[in-house]
Amino acid sequence: MNENCFVTGGTGYIGQHLLALQTAKGHPVTVLMRKPEALPALQLLVEQHGGNGSLLRAVAGDLAKPDLGLDAAGLLLVGQAKVLFHLGAQFAWGLTLEQARAVNVNGALGVAQLAAKQGSRLLMVSGFMLENQGHLQRVGVDLAQPARTDWPAVYRRVGGYEGSKLEAHFKVLECMQALGGELTVVHPATVCGHSQTGHILPAQPLAELISNLARGKLSAIPGTPAHWLPLVTVDFLVELMVAAAFDPSQVGKQVLALDERTPNLPGMLAVLAESLNRQAPRRFMPISVLRWLLKIPGLPKLLSTSPESLDFIQTTRFDTSATKALALKHQLVWPDIQQAMQATVRYAEPESAQA
Template identity: 30%
Template sequence: MSVRHALVFGATGHIGRWLVRELLHQGVTVTVAVRTEESFHRLADWLSRHDANGTPVQALVDFSAGDLRLDPASDVFRFVTEIHNVAGAFAFGMNAADAYSANVTSAERVVRFAAELPALTRLVHLSGYRVGGQDPAKVPWDESRRAAEYKRLGAYEGSKVESDAVVQAAALSMGVPFTMVNPATVIGDSVNGESSQLLGLATSVMDLFHGKLPALPGNDRTFVPVVTADYLAAFMALVPIRPEAENASYWVLDDATPPLPELLRMLGKHLNVRVPWLKIPSGLLKRLPPKLTGADPETLSFLSEDRYPTMAALSLAEAHGLRHPPVETALRRWADYLVAAELAASVERVASM
């Protein structure tokens, strides 16, 4: 049995459950902080159906409480060596207060809790490829900056930017060793394409499948990178035991992801559906009214030609035998899963009538 003991926040989400499965496969003792016993039972059922090596221990968490309603002196946490925080709200259209509470306040509370654990050697925080690398020296944000950033970026992305800075600042001030992981769009696992995440790029894929995508967004340089859920889980399970990852940030994404229009054309051909011939540059999309584009304005900032500093993550991963699966194959499997899952849900609804 490994001497590692991981505490996972956000374990019941798309990323969290693949992470828990990976940690269990590596022989790590896992405790999951969940909001309800029902959510824990759903997670345990999912893990049993996915050949996990064991079952985690549950701890009930209340993110609205300053101390998370968790006792750091409890025997449950005495030997915790690493915390993985993948909790938070991924949603567009949130108001600023809700986004701040879900993505900033709760993340800072996790850092404060981590500082109380006697055996802790690493806090791993899930940030994002568009928001990572913030300067902790600029914390705290004043109300005017918060209002301006949340308005400019949207409440979701603005809160993630602030959270990235706040987590680093809090960890540095309290002496908590940390690693920031900045993933791209997390698609399904590389084997079956399984995913429970239906926002962002998944919405575009399903709109394409249903013939509701009027045009291909962006141009041949528009880069919306992806990473498979199982690769990300394996990377996150690796970093707590690597000394070079302490107080470092890693951008985890597949640089071989095709440009967005090419990606959608490929998936349209694979799904045997009509692909729009028209391409609309992202700059024009951002100026058009949402009623015309059908796109949430918050999603349009992701239509970028930017590239990201992936070399450190790639070097660390490849040094330990971790390599990205073929991205086009993974994308096709993911699209197949999304379509099949929607069909299965439709059949289930009809059967229950």
């Protein structure tokens, strides 16, 4: 049962928690690292998250390099993995097409080709906007024939990060189909802190939202009472990823990791603000107005908000019945999302948070 795994993005937020869960379950894991000399620090973090750091090995590599920058010894180690978990990505706003594509598209294709070549399953992490067909059509993705999509036009609409995540998804699907590889995709909603410890990193979108609320930078609610920012806790997300990765019934499947009990934006901001001992904003500001305002030079920085982040706030509801069935099959318990939001505030803003 203790199959070997390979992980890209293991030093990142979701990656740290994935490594902790995998090693706690006894899986030896090889991690692709741009700085393999940082392995001891990563082992320490993984131990702090409840994992077993001694089961981790590092291989030097870079998603932006040909063949992932792996040398022959690295390839041998990766070859032992039953599942390749691909999480590594440039996750930032304001990336150019070239920057985003080099890592997020070419890197994902490199991992897919490796998985297919060595006969390992690929567990790829994409994003929940891929389950929003209306959004995909609106931004110009050709759903009938994705290969005919004008990708630079899509990047211009949604920005470098999201454009590259969409392009990577469709190109990896095409690649794995052509090579006959085994693929499972997990689409996370915006990631909430750990349901027990609240652990989150400052660069995570939810941590940025909490920081804006704490500093009084969010004076209006973006959108309408029907808008929401769907969440999933990091601990439930990695449980779902590991369950899906080793479940033969999940080959060829796409798993939406999203907690449908996430309150709509006014409710979410009320919970976060109360935990921060702050007044929640009450006025609404249409997304179109906010998007327009954010074109004013200097304003995105002043408000600590990027126009690229607004696409994730929406009114679409999602069908999570397949995810619920998968969770039930593997006896995974959905954490209470409201309590997880409160724990996240306590972790992210300990000075302001209510005891």
